Amino acid sequence: MRPRLALIAAAVCTLVLSLLTAAPAHADTGFRIQDGRLVDANGNDFILRGVNHAHTWYPQETGAIADIKALGANSVRVVLSSGQRWTRNDAADVSAVIAECRENRLICVLEVHDTTGYGEQAGAATLDQAVDYWIGVQDALAGQEPYVILNIGNEPFGNTGYAAWTDATAEAITRLRGAGFDHTIMVDAPNWGQDWTFTMRDNAAEVFAADPDRNTLFSIHMYGVFDTAAEIESYLGHFTDAGLPIAVGEFGHDHSDGNPDEDAILATAEELGIGYLGWSWSGNGGGVEYLDMVNGFDPNSLTPWGERLFNGENGIAATAEEASVFDGDPGPGPGPDPDPEAGCTAEYRVAGQWSGGFQGEVRVTAGDTAIRGWEVTWTFADGQTVTNAWNAAVTRSGADVTAVNQSYNGTLSAGGTTTFGFQGTHNGRNTVPEVDCAVRS
Incomplete structure (x- = not known):
């Protein structure tokens, strides 16, 4: 490389690093990204170790969050609907979910599921519609930045039109920041979450830089595309080597599109110190019932997948650490009144x-x-x-x-x-x- 080209390359690298490490535009109020890692409001590392719960389809299963905590999880990713494909979860319901998570000392990752497979799935919502939903329930999220991570939309593009992911995701983040959201924002990959085209991987730095708060966490879903340890290590290692934050937002032990290597996912996540959230607690249908972790929402009836994830090597029970923000946390409501005459x-x-x-x-x-x-x-x-x-x-x-x-x-x-x-x-x-x-x- 000629000297002049070398100088230009060095300048470009410096610019990229400055974009990734620039001070956020807003004051930190809760979770944030620091040096490529997720840290809580106390400045301590927090590694997601939890599961997904299909709340929007099973709203009557209100005890599930407590049951998930009882098995050792430190977080739960909660399925919500913006109303395009399923019944909309309103602000009161979102408040109740957050309160239940806080009551059980779980970090709550909230996601809109209606965006799943946009461009390929009939009726799927756009990321822009997902942002409309979050703005509509913003009152329920205000002040919850130390306890809630906002996952804009689940698997927001299928295998058609996925090239639009970069701009659509950056625009969604910008709209949320402009509306006053200071939460850590989680963004899912395209290609039904599995990013086999490397669209998210190759454009993550650009999307991260588009966030004025520099507080975006990337999420990959690992199913049949990730069926070897080499693929898993390469994909996750690409992010950590680049100083970009990544978590495994969904994964299973088997899938209709192939057999993911769950042992490698768990081992690599533990080695790299990145979070994971298994899919899913209970209630799966459509031929993937084997992804249930417990039978019929019964925490005393673990399936083989549930046993592996919760109690196996590098699993939740062995590796989960509760978020430090719960030390001394009074819970979702105000504390007991010291006035004995009040009633x-x-x-x-x-x-x-x-x-x-x-x-x-x-x-x-x-x-x-x-x-x-x-x-x-x-x-x-x-x-x-x-x-x-x-x-x-x-x-x-x-x-x-x-x-x-x-x-x-x-x-x-x-x-x-x-x-x-x-x-x-x-x-x-x-x-x-x-x-x-x-x-x-």
Whole structure:
């Protein structure tokens, strides 16, 4: 190489490095990318070790997140819908999911699934439509940057039109930043997430530089394309060698398009210190039921895939470390009120009932002292479940249900009231439970 060309090449390298390491345009408020690695709000490395949960298709399985935590995960990727292909998950539902993750000390990766295979899958949403969705539920995400990673859209291009991935992804990130999102943004690869064309790999630096916050995490999905250790090591190593952040957002032990090398995926992720999220907890259909980790959402009935991922070599139980942001974290709602004279009461009623389902309503009333937050708890006696709720963040652990106020209805004057509601399922009996109300400051 002639000296002049060498000088030009050096200048180009310097420019690229400056783009990758430039200070973010906004102050760090939660997760961020630092030196090519994901770090939490305390500045500590965080390596995703978790699973995917198909919440949008199974909203009644509200205990799944607690069950995933109980098996050792430190994170969960939650499937949501923007409404193009499935029922839209509204802001109240997103708030409830985040509250449940925080209650169980799990980092929550939220993803829009409707973008899957755009250009090849009929009815799939664009990344631009996914951004519209995130802006529409932004109130649920505000202030959650230390606990939530925002995955713009699942597998946003199929094997047709994938060359548009670079510009579409950069534009989506720019729109989210312009709308005020400071979260770490995760972006999936094209080619149904597997990037066999290397479109994401070869354009990742450009996309990263397009983020004014320099806070983008790349996600590869590893199925049949990644059936040898050499392919897995080469792909992931390309990112780490370039100082670019990468995680395995989905993978399995088998697939209709080939047999991925799950042992190599787990070993390489552990060696390189990068995150992984296995697909998926339970409820798979369409011929890939073998990807269920537990049978019928039962955490006591692990499948061979679940046993391998949770309890095998380089698996979740052996390698997961809880995010340091949960040290001293009071949870999704405000803490207990130190004022012993403050109080509240709650009244539960069945507002409507039909075969297999019902609507419940709870009225919360402050006592003789104004309150700034409340928590209502009860235990179902007949196997009822809560499928969705409004005006409260509702979580369930077995038969025990906890409802915490939203930001807009926690403050009540002395004697003031508010109500929240929910839909649920029952198996014929629907006994009204006794409810308790506690004040939170």
